[in-house]
Amino acid sequence: MNVYTTDKIRNVVLLGHGGAGKTSLSEAMAYLAGITSRMGKVEDGNTLSDFDKEEQKRHISISTSTIPLEWDGHKINLLDTPGFFDFVGEVEEAMSVADAAIIVVSGKAGIEVGTERAWELCEKYKLPRMVFVADMDIDDVSYRQVVQDMTDKYGKKMAPFNLPIRENEKFVGYVNVIQEKGFRWEGKEVVECEVPEYNQANLKLCRDTLIESVAETSEEFMDRYFNGDTFSEAEIRAAVRSNVCDGTIVPIEMGSSTLCQGIYTLLDDIVKYMPSPENRKMAGINTSTNEIFEADFDFSKPKTAFVFKTMIDPFIGKYSLIKVRSGVIKPDDVMYIANKETEVKIGKLYVLQGNKATEVPELHAGDLGALQKLDISTGDTLSTKANPVQYAKMDISTPYTYMRYHAQNKSDIDKIAQSLAKLAAEDQTLKVVNDAENRQTLLYGMGDMHLEVIQSKLLNVYKVAIDLTKPKVAFRETIRKNSDVEYKYKKQTGGHGQYGHVKMRFAPLGDVTKSYEFDQEVVGGAVPKNFFPAVEKGIAESVLRGPLAAYPVVGVKATLYDGSYHPVDSSEMAFKVAASNAFKKGFMDATPVLLEPIVSLKVTVPDTYTGDVMGDLNKRRGRVLGMNPSLTGKQVIEAEVPMMELFGYCTQLRSMTGGSGDFEYEFNRYEQAPSDVQAKEVEARADKVAAANSEE
Structure with missing residues (x-):
């Protein structure tokens, strides 16, 4: 491939809804540019950009691919991105290096959620853009409807650069709005033709809109426009390039990727109108x-x-x-x-x-x-x-969907860790978290499909198998009332025995950020000072796995106020065991409760879905705190929801909102779990409590 200077380079990202035709468009461009001798198909799994086995199996793009093309003395670096929301990290990587975007819209499906998200990304990154309406070879596709919908949604900046010519319900050519000429496809040739009568009115409308935009680029042009002057094709093209680069015009073009129609014009217009990197600040x-x-x-x-x-x-x-x-x-x-x-x-x-x-x-x-x-x-x-x-790092979305994973084969644990490290190096939205507190390893991703693809890649590429299961929730245990207990640990075996005797009070500490607080009020040396650390150690070990459901204990005040000792048989170990058993008894006597983690949740959705989302949050025991408008014109619903109720929320939110909803959350506090949740959890964890007791 030749070397190209900065002014001859175009870095263009393809954006759009999943299935809109981005990969097919890049394939048609590669074919026209002479990179391939025949066009691959997504269904056949032989396209340039979908080279990964997972992509070929699922017929979708999973990662961003680069396809550099040489066209008319220029180099076009195409970035073909995934349309599915689970792979948004790949799109964000491509956006960080693109200088312009082509938003691909399926003429059959029209504007979809992915189209809106693509537009929002272009706004966020301030990228000049074009819209390409694909699938024009399908006979019932209405290009005019797509143009109308885009104009209604995004304003008069939408400028159709060409109009379709149809004969006998077949897509046979196009009208160039700038040149006011018609062109037909005859085999591999493009032949000039008359503009059909039915296109005349629409051509005049599109042309007038375009000329208005051109006139607004300078005072001189504005004066000429009002004086009824006409602009030359060169003047129009120069003004349009300036308008496209600053985002005041968004050209709309159309064609068929499978028939390779309209692609030649698109490649020409990328070179003519899209900015080179030299126009951008960095x-x-x-x-x-x-x-x-x-x-x-x-x-x-x-x-x-x-x-x-x-x-x-x-x-x-x-x-x-x-x-x-x-x-x-x-x-x-x-x-x-x-x-x-x-x-x-x-x-x-x-x-x-x-x-x-x-x-x-x-x-x-x-x-x-x-x-x-x-x-x-x-x-x-x-x-x-x-x-x-x-340079500043990229702005990559935070993953909030997570699952617990286990190695199917214990001997693969190290290999799985190494394989996941490689996958995480490729994918910035994949996070592996070792949750030592709950003895589980977690895999975080952008959605269920994302985690499923990771699981499949581990199996097919790295030859290791994992199971994904529902993660454990990090409950805590505490007490609501006071208790006063006594425990005497006495053991006589030949020789020295064991003797430790404690009287202790337990009370709520009022601070659940601390596990426990230990105090002593022993008078008269009933328990010698040198055994106080052993008593505290017994408490410190006991709070790691509570007596109620073997979860960590928080917010307990333990006070040693009396006891007794034996000058020969008492030992640190005896007092540690006595304190540990006193804790278990005292904890269960003081109305033990489970605390569940509560998160602060923000859900961003279009206005039309706010009722459904709030209703669903109520079902999840959530408390809606309020609603604020976002910068993108959506609503941000703020709520507090128990962490355990958010499992599977990503899939549910997408199905409720047609994929247009987003959410984020962060841990807020612990709160007492309802009695039915507590009862269920205590029953489920009975074997863990028994195991903890048998270890003693």
Whole structure:
């Protein structure tokens, strides 16, 4: 592949709802650009970008793929992203390095939740965008309806650049709005034709809207517009490019990926109207001077690059995908990683087309490439030691859906840990948490499908099997009343016996952030001072697994006020055992209760779903605290909900809101569990309590 300078590069991300046709569009573009000799199909599992076995099995994109194309003396780096919400982390990685977006809308399905989310992402990252309406070869598709719906939703900035020509219910050509000409497909040729009569009125409307936008780009144009002057095609195109780059116009184009129709025009328009990286600002921090380093994709500045994605394949090894943010990177360059204070020699430079690596002699500022087998991670900044730079990390969504996992085969535990570490290096939204307190290992992801894919990858790629089960909830135990108990531990075996005698009071501490507080009020040396630590140790060990349901104990005050000892048989061990048994008895006498974790939940949904969501939260024993409008025009419902009721919430929320709802939560406090929940939990944990007692 040739070397391209910054002004000849276009980094374009494909966004849209799952199944809208992003991968098919990238396949058609690759075919037209001459990368492939025949177009692959998602259903056949032979597309360039869906190379992973899981993607081929499920017929969906799971990770972002890069497909660099050469077109009209330019390089277009296509980033084909997943449309399913469980893989949003992949989309966010691509957004962090894209300079423009194409939102793919299925002409058959129209605007879907994924379309709206794609638009919101473009707004968040301030990306210029185009809309491509796919599936135009289906006879009952209404392009006009999609344009109307997009205009109703996003305003007059939507500008159709072409209109379909249909004959005998077949998609045979298009009308170019800028040129006011018709074109037909005849075999592989595109032939000019008359604009059909039925297109004339719509063409005039679209053309007028476009000319209005052009007129608004300068005062001179505005004057000419009001004086009734016409604009030349070159003037219109220059003004449109300026408007597309600043987001005041969003072109709408259409075609059929399977028939490769409308794709040639789209590729041309990406080159003509989409911005190159040189138009974008980019700044980092020089870590040695603490000054701002304005990279701005300038090839003449010191070289820096950002690692936006990691790919680890058992067969082809590890690739780190980078975007060069300044300078020109060449093979054998020695780069410095400021946050790790290490240097790496980069060796060869590659560009990846799907999973196929092609060597390149250099990468200019703004270009995307790949480095192989280096000790670098997603989010790292590569710079030089003379000019150490750190760029901000990507904004990646936090995973809130989690499951407990077990190795099916105990001997695989280490291998599973290593495999999960590799998967987590690739996927920023996958988290592995060791919950030592509840003796469980948890897998966090963006949804049930995400965790299912991880489980499947472990089995098929790394040859280890795990089971995913419902996680244990971190209950706590405490007491509500006071108790006063006495326990005498006496054991006589030949020689020295064991003797420890304690009288203790137990009371609620009023502070559930502490496990216990120990105090002594012994008078007259009934229990010698040197045994006080042993008594406290007995309490400290007992609170780890409470007598009610073997959960950790919180908020208990234990006071030793009397007892007795034997000058020969008393020992620290005897007093520890006596204190431990006194605790069990005293705890159960003082009205023990289970405390359950309560989280502060925020659910972001469109207005229409607020009633359904609140009703569902009430069923989950939630307390709705209020509702506030969000910056994206949705409603944020704030509530407090027991942690145990959130299991499976991601799937339920998506089905209730058609995929448009999001949620986040954080631990708030512990609160007494209702009696029915307590009874059920105590019964379920009876064997754990018995096991804890038998260990004594």
